[in-house]
Amino acid sequence: MTDSWAAFGADLHIEPVGSGLRSGLMGALREAVRTGRLAPGTRLPSSRTLAVDLGIARNTVADAYAELVAEGWLTARQGSGTRVAQRAGAAGPKALRGPARQVRRRPTHSLMPGSPDLSAFPRAEWLRASRRALTAAPDRAFGYDDPQGRIELRTVLAGYLARARGVYADPERIVICSGFVHGLGLIGKVLRQRGVREAAVESRGLDIHRNLLTAAGLATPCVAVDEHGAETGELGSMRRVGAALLTPAHQFPTGVPLHPDRRAAAVDWARSTGGLVLEDDYDGEFRYDRQPVGALQGLDPERVAYLGTASKSLAPGLRLAWMVLPGEWVREVCDAKGGPEWMTGATDQLTLAEFIASGAYDRHVRAMRLRYRRRRDQLVETLAERAPDFRVSGIAAGLHAVLELPEGTEQSVVQAANWQGLALEGLSRFRHPDTGPGRDGLVIGYGTPSESGWAGALDALCRVLP
Structure with missing residues (x-):
């Protein structure tokens, strides 16, 4: 064959x-x-x-x-x-010249944050949606198209985001992109073209996001994060800041929602200064012990750019994300994206549109919400039994939790985990360079393991705790 x-x-x-x-x-x-x-x-x-x-x-x-x-x-x-022929001592392809690469043993288990359970991707339902979408697709869908994205996907996304996340999402405000990082890079480019010099970020977050904004020519001062989320009141004293990147529904990595007063303060700052809030709603569908927290964008669609993604709800390999932009930003962002050659793959867009329209997306999210909640509960129960001195926080929503550690032990725990084949991230990994040392802890991605690997990953975690 x-x-x-x-x-x-x-x-x-x-x-x-x-x-x-x-x-x-x-x-x-x-x-x-x-x-x-x-x-x-x-x-x-x-x-x-x-x-x-x-x-x-x-x-x-x-x-x-x-x-x-x-x-x-x-x-x-x-x-x-x-x-x-098979030849003894046959050479393989010539290696590129350069320093020898260090060979790392692949971890047996992973509790790294930022990924869903990839084994749970709904292959059969996705295939059915793909067949229906391709059967119904017009011929022009396979040509060079609008870099804003397929109208079929933008239309169903507008309805879904309004219903499920409280977003004001007219299809003409939506731009499809290849992942959150792609979208953030485009907005960063437009901000710089508009003369913005600084974009504030949270004091705890991903360095790749800061680096993208820096690459666009923007400085990235930080606002502090506490048990109520980002201290958005600090934005008023940052005179050069023209934008702020926030994770309101579920702060990454601490896991706390942005307090209502601080949500209002962020929008008030944007209104009074002409600034723009960039809302990263990376895992807003997953909540467990609280009422859903609606999108910040609903408070002022002209001052908040909403960024969502299928990376956590379905799989990052799809490279599908969306931006809901203030009306005056749409054309500039599309221009920054480039011509039709830079559009996201049309077939995946059409499949996701059909997947959402058929109700399969809602069913999948509900099923995964139950799975992740069960894992969250098992994590808390197991730690209470085997490591009762350790506090777990940030567990009301999302795909990860924060496990607080005794002072001075974070690095040794991460190193011990690596030696034993368990991939872990310490809390300090997500600290802004301008922020002083904080508490020691682990950011545990309980959504990452497969269903069959979850018990082993949890047991490995308990073994490396001090």
Whole structure:
């Protein structure tokens, strides 16, 4: 089955060198095998096919093949064609020159934050949605299209976000992008073009987000984070700040929601200064012990840019995210994105549109909410039994929790976990460079393991705690 392509003639890039065609062809084939470009077992084109491709006589190719078989470079068997022979000590592809790479053992278990359970991706439902979407898709969907995104997806997203997240989401305000990072980079570029010099970020967060804004030419001062979320009242004293990146529904990584007074303060700051709040709603669908916290964007759609993603609800490999922008920002962001060549893949957009419209997305989110809540409960119960001195926080929503550690123990715990094949992140990993040392802790991504690997990951965690 793997060689079914051979019946149609395989392509082979080869350049005979030297004065004679046969000797030149043999030399080129030897070099390709010697360097590993043609790996052992690779099936070569038939002599007829290669002769036509090279514009030489078939007998020339057949003679070259026969001699290389005699020399041991190739093998030829009836029904199996001509293949590269297995050779003792054969070289692999030449390695790129540079410093030797350190080989790391792949972790047995992972509790890294930021990922859902990839084993739970709804393959069958996604496939059905894809078939329906492709059957109904107009021909123009497969051409160069609007970089704003397919209207089918923007339309269903507008309804879903309004219903589930309280977002004011007219389809004409939505721009589809290839992940949150892509969207943030585009907004950062437009902010700089508009003359903004600084974009505030939370004192706890992802360095990749700060780096994106920095790459756009923006400084990234921070606002402090406490048990009520970001201290947005600080924005009023930051005279050069023209934008603020916040995680209102579930602060990353501490897990606390932004207090209502601070939500109002963020919007008031944006209104009074003409600033823009960038709302990262990275896992807003997952809440357990509280009423859902609506999107900040609903308070003022002209002063808040809402960014959502399918990375946590479905899978990051889809590379599907969306921005709901103030009306005057849409065209500028699309211009920053570029022409139709930079649009997100149309087939995945159409599939997600059908997946949401059919109700499959809501069903999947509800099922995963139950799964993650069960894991959250098991985490809390197991730690209460086996490590009762450790406090767990940030557990009312999301896919991760914070486990507080005794002062001075964070790095040793992370190192011990790595030695035992457990991937973990310490809380200090997410501290802004301008922020002083905080409490020691672990950010435990309980959504990351597969269902079969969850119990083992939880047991490994308990073993490395001091």
